[in-house]
Amino acid sequence: MSRDRLLLVALGLPGGIALVLFQYLPLLGNVIAFKDYQPYLSISESEWVGWSNFSFLWDGNEEFRNALWNTVVLTVIQTVLVFPVPLVLALVLNSLAGERLKRTLQSILYLPHFLSWVIVVALFQQMLGNAGMLNTFLTQNDLPIIQVIGVPELFKALLTSQVIWKDAGWGTIIFLAAISRVDQEQYEAAAVDGANSWRRLWHITLPALKGLIILLLILRLGSSLSVGFEQIILQQGPVGLEASEVLDTWVYNNGILGGEWGTSAAAGLVKGVVGLLLVIGANKLAHAFGERGVYEK
Secondary structure (H helix, E strand, O other): OOHHHHHHHHHHHHHHHHHHHHHHHHHHHHHHHHEEOOOOOOOOOOEEOOOHHHHHHOOOOHHHHHHHHHHHHHHHHHHHHOOHHHHHHHHHHHHOOOHHHHHHHHHHHHHHHHOOHHHHHHHHHHHHOOOOHHHHHHHHOOOOOOOOOOOHHHHHHHHHHHHHHHHHHHHHHHHHHHHHOOOHHHHHHHHHOOOOHHHHHHHHHHHHHHHHHHHHHHHHHHOOOOOOHHHHHOOHHHHOHHHHOOHHHHHHHHHHHOOOHHHHHHHHHHHHHHHHHHHHHHHHHHHHOOOOOOOOO
């Protein structure tokens, strides 16, 4: 091998080893989904129970059905409301004339991404809690308080607003990079032909982003059943399990806290298989419409 190839291998080897150790080897642990796994026994010594751990799929487990329903609802809400926000922000930022203003707004929008969910949840509680800044202001002005934190009916809206505030700005990076690759001569030619800014956006910018939008949407479907474990578990207490339980928290509450290791592993395996099928199906649908998708035919 040439020196350049050896250098590339040396640079990629640590990442490749980490990928195998922490992503692929743990997949072998899914075998406990078919066993009565006990932590004090090895996986090989645990009793084989076949499909018994998957009984929650057909025995009418109310807790699982509630977690599945909440997960699906949050997935739909966040796909419809959260996914387009980075695209809209990128289009707005790209339309700004001043480069200095654009960079300043980008920096402000990126900052929440680097905050942990513990800090984000604490900030929302300080702002919207019963004794938070909003209700303190309303009380001082003899206005009725607004209860947001701890209200089960508003929990999904609260989660969605937190996700938008934290990650929407960071999601604009990919769209801004794609927009910067659009040939500027197309905009100039369209302007000469009399196209206003909206027509240039509709006929030049959005078609240039179509492939990227489809790719990101397909990838999002792969993790669609993961709707934010840490974010939800931090706020689960005040609203109760009926309004806040999702598949990830159900696995945690049953597996780590309840000791149902095999059942929790089975639920995680089902979630992974469903995500894989969604990606493959969405990718085939993209091929049917002439798009590349995640991989080509």
